[in-house]
Amino acid sequence: MVCGMVFGGCFLGCAPPRSSRVTIGAKNFTEQVVLGELLAQEIEAVTGQRVERRFYLAGSYICQQALVSGRIDGYVEYSGTALTAILKQPLPPVGQRDEAQVFQTVRRLYWQRYGVKVGRGLGFEDTFAMVIRGDDARRLGVRTISDAVAHAPDWRLGVGYEFEQRPDGLRGLEATYGLRFKDAPRTMDLGLLYRALQNEQVDMVAGNSTDGPIRALGFVALEDDKHYFPPYEAVPLVRADSLQRHPGIQVAMDRLAGRVSAEEVQGMNDAVDGQHRDVGDVVREFRKGKGL
Known part of the structure; x- marks a missing residue:
């Protein structure tokens, strides 16, 4: 007997035994845990069943492996990250990076390659943000990356x-803006970036726009x-097979679509x-x- 299912032209091999419960994952930073908890709570509210949480997975690659192997049923990703880091698609030219176009490409390729449905957005973007101390911004008159x-x-x-x-990270940013820093970048866990900035161990960090x-x-x-x-x-x-087994997931996603603003998620963070x-x-x- 052939083991596996075909979704959108993509063959998925045998996964390990699956829990009867829905399992939601998240990466290893605060916003991801917030969004994972939001999706998990909404599924619980819809289905009346306890959702397992596998949070603090190391990053996009680990979440992707967990999703494709069936260790988790779903998680919240960011469209630009999905496009470049997971799907390995080239970035559109600078200035032509349309949100709808990126979403359609990501939705089509996840379905074709992995049998994964990309749901409607939660209502906000969390883009990379180059962050400096407020005192430095005011003293130097720096408002943009070009400044x-x-x-x-x-x-x-x-x-x-x-x-x-x-x-879509550092090297392209440096090339686009002509940025040159004093030393090689200090690489650290995401949770340490703002502490290092506050303590003047660094002068700029690559954070996320919705970071608390x-x-x-x-x-x-x-x-x-x-x-x-x-x-x-x-x-x-x-x-897709999780949506078939647990249709309440789709109801929960529909209830959350467009309901979260950047300011609200920053407040939760x-x-x-x-x-x-x-x-x-x-x-x-x-x-x-x-009202959920």
Whole structure:
């Protein structure tokens, strides 16, 4: 007997035994845990069944492996990350990185290659953001990444591990803007970037636009005035066979589509990171406020 299923022309081999419960994953930073908890709670509300959580998976590649192998049923990804880091598609030319076009490409290729459905966006983008201290921004009059070019030779840069290697990451950014920094970038865990910036161990970090510490610590995210970064719309990815076995997942995704703003997710991030609140409580409060 041949083992496997065909979705959209893509053959999926045998996966390990699957839990009877829905399993939702998340990467290893606060916003991902918030979004994983949001999706998990909404599925629980729809189905009345407990959802397993596999959070703090190392990054995009590990989440992708877990999704394709069936260790998780779904997680929330960002469209630009999916396009470049997972699907290995070339970036559209700078200035032509249309959100709808990126979404359609990502949706088509995930279905064809992996039998994975890309759901409608949650309502916000979390793009990469080049972040500096607020005092430096005001003192130097730096508002955009182009403004920072003249000062970068005196600055130390901090980045996460993925950003240094990704096709939509550091090397392309440096080439697009002509950025040159004082030293080789300091590479560290994402959770340490803002601490290093606050403690003046670095002068700029590659963070995310919805990170809670940006607002909480008075940092400034510089405008990407040359539109280097592609769209990073937050979208749920779910296995097609999981949707067949658990149709409530689709109902939950539909209920969440377009319901989360960038400001709201930044507020939840800050509540978890800055105020040290329980992520489950933060998400329940958000859902209650939305009438979910």
